[in-house]
Each structure stands twice: as structure tokens, then as C-alpha cells.
Amino acid sequence: MKLQYLxxxxxxxxxxxxxxxxxxADNYAVTWKMLLKRYDNKRMLCRxxxxxxxxxxxxxxxxxxxxxxxxxxxxxxxxxxxKLDQPVDSWDxxxxxxxxxxxxxESLLAWERHSSTSPQDKYSELISFLQDRVRILRSTLNLExxxxxxxxxxxxxxxxxxxx
Numbered sequence: 001m002k003l004q005y006l007x008x009x010x011x012x013x014x015x016x017x018x019x020x021x022x023x024x025a026d027n028y029a030v031t032w033k034m035l036l037k038r039y040d041n042k043r044m045l046c047r048x049x050x051x052x053x054x055x056x057x058x059x060x061x062x063x064x065x066x067x068x069x070x071x072x073x074x075x076x077x078x079x080x081x082x083k084l085d086q087p088v089d090s091w092d093x094x095x096x097x098x099x100x101x102x103x104x105x106e107s108l109l110a111w112e113r114h115s116s117t118s119p120q121d122k123y124s125e126l127i128s129f130l131q132d133r134v135r136i137l138r139s140t141l142n143l144e145x146x147x148x149x150x151x152x153x154x155x156x157x158x159x160x161x162x163x164x
Contacts, residue, residue, distance in 0.1 A: 042084055059102060060104060074102070
């Protein structure tokens, strides 16, 4: 059963070498060993996470979904590096600068206002700030969308007015 589950989770290039593997208990250990030999490369994984940080798309304007996606993906890749025992907690300046290159000018300006009294930038504080910014922007968008034009009849004449 373990081998069947393992083979069922493999996709693409990872699955090809095991397409004709017999579902026997003995084949689980062999399959697992082959997968580890091929993919359990800490150096390559670290490089890939760091490369992905650099190649995340920049945010244009104040598109809240793009900003949320950037923050989520950036955090996910940094957490991947952390799980591989990389010293990301001491990488404030490099991580912040990579992220700054991806942010829209309004978010950068908001961060500068927010952090102007801090003696130095902290990656964890920037991420927290951006997560709050996403929540605020989404909330604001929801409030704007909830405003509907309603027709009000005054002295027999219909007028359009914003509902509050």
C-alpha cells in the first residue's frame, strides 16, 4: 500500500522510471532509495529556492492578488531554505532587497512610512507589514464593491445615490 501511494504521488519525470514497477513490499525500499538518490540533493534544493526568489514576478500597480501571491511565494521559498538549515534569519538585508525589487512603488512608499523610525529593516517585519497590507487592500476592495447604486424617488423623480 505504501508503494502504491508513493507511486501515485509521483508526476512527470519523477514518475517515468517507475511506470512498470511491480506493487510488492520489496519494491518500496528500492523505489524510495532511487528517489532519494535522484532528488535528495540539499545543495541543489537550496540553489533552486534561492533562484526562485530572484525570478518571482514583480508586482505592477496595486493589484492585491499579485501582491498576495508575491508575499506567499516569497515566504514559501524562504521557509524552504529555512527547512534546509540555511541561516535565513540573518539574511535580512539580502531578502529585503530582493523583495523590494519585486514590489510596486505604493507598497514601497507605505513600507518606508511605516518603518521610518526603525534603525534597520527586518525581513520578518516587512513580511508582516505586507501581509497586513494585503488584508487591508482586500478589505477596502470588498467595501468598495459593496457600495451599490440605488434609485431613490424624491418628489416623483428617480435619482441615483450611493448606498452607505
